[in-house]
Amino acid sequence: EVQLLESGGGLVQPGGSLRLSCAASGLTFSNSVMRWVRQAPGMGLEWVSTISHSGTFYAESVKGRFSISRDSSKSTLYLQVNSLRAEDTAIYYCACANLGAYRFDYWGQGTLVTVSS
Amino acid sequence: QSALTQPRSVSGSPGQSVTISCTGTSSDVGAYNYVSWYQQHPGKAPKIMIYDVTKRPSGVPDRFSGSKSDNTASLTISGLQAEDEADYYCCSYAGSYTWVFGGGTKVTVL
Numbered sequence: 001e002v003q004l005l006e007s008g009g010g011l012v013q014p015g016g017s018l019r020l021s022c023a024a025s026g027l028t029f030s031n032s033v034m035r036w037v038r039q040a041p042g043m044g045l046e047w048v049s050t051i052s053h054s055g056t057f058y059a060e061s062v063k064g065r066f067s068i069s070r071d072s073s074k075s076t077l078y079l080q081v082n083s084l085r086a087e088d089t090a091i092y093y094c095a096c097a098n099l100g101a102y103r104f105d106y107w108g109q110g111t112l113v114t115v116s117s
Numbered sequence: 118q119s120a121l122t123q124p125r126s127v128s129g130s131p132g133q134s135v136t137i138s139c140t141g142t143s144s145d146v147g148a149y150n151y152v153s154w155y156q157q158h159p160g161k162a163p164k165i166m167i168y169d170v171t172k173r174p175s176g177v178p179d180r181f182s183g184s185k186s187d188n189t190a191s192l193t194i195s196g197l198q199a200e201d202e203a204d205y206y207c208c209s210y211a212g213s214y215t216w217v218f219g220g221g222t223k224v225t226v227l
Binding site: 035037044045046047050052054055057059093101102103104105107108109110 | 120149151153155161162163164165168169174206208210213214215216217218219220221
């Protein structure tokens with residue numbers, strides 16, 4: 001059974017930084033495309049970033065501020081979030097799929113990031 | 118990219134069918150057969166219900182079906198059940214390794 005467990009969220013001041021983590025199990029991590037999706041309170045889903053064998057990719061709203069990475073030895077996905085703004089307040093979900101699959105097969109339960117002074 | 122357009126809400130009685138539309142552009146929904154649908158119950162993570170426009174993952178009831186015409190994709194729930202009450206989101210590949218979601222539709226079982 002695939003399990004994704006996010007951590008690292010919290011309350012941070014505008015301009016601050018956090019590193020979100022997503023520990024994966026039950027899948028071949030190196031053969032998976034990993035993504036981050038966020039959901040602002042009471043709002044819809046927004047794709048944030050993807051990492052695959054093809055590289056790293058970002059939504060325009062976070063480009064230059066967020067950085068996605070992975071540690072295959074730990075089966076863990078990361079999202080470094082810098083220069084945070086109030087509009088970055090959201091639940092951040094990690095999601096995965098097999099390489100070449102154009103979908104989000106499995107989702108974690110999410111970690112809440114709140115940006116407020 | 119702009120979010121895909123979905124109705125805010127749809128409703129139906131148990132046993133009825135409801136259809137949720139998802140309108141994009143010729144750069145996303147119209148360009149690729151990579152539309153997927155996700156169900157989200159309150160306080161829970163999304164769950165995939167349909168992928169590649171029409172395909173159902175293992176374990177998803179065949180009451181759920183998907184289709185697409187030009188720039189609009191649709192999700193139909195036939196034989197509506199109480200447990201189908203949730204928010205539903207469409208998603209489309211938009212090229213260059215980017216993705217766009219719809220704004221979400223709340224399905225209410227009357």
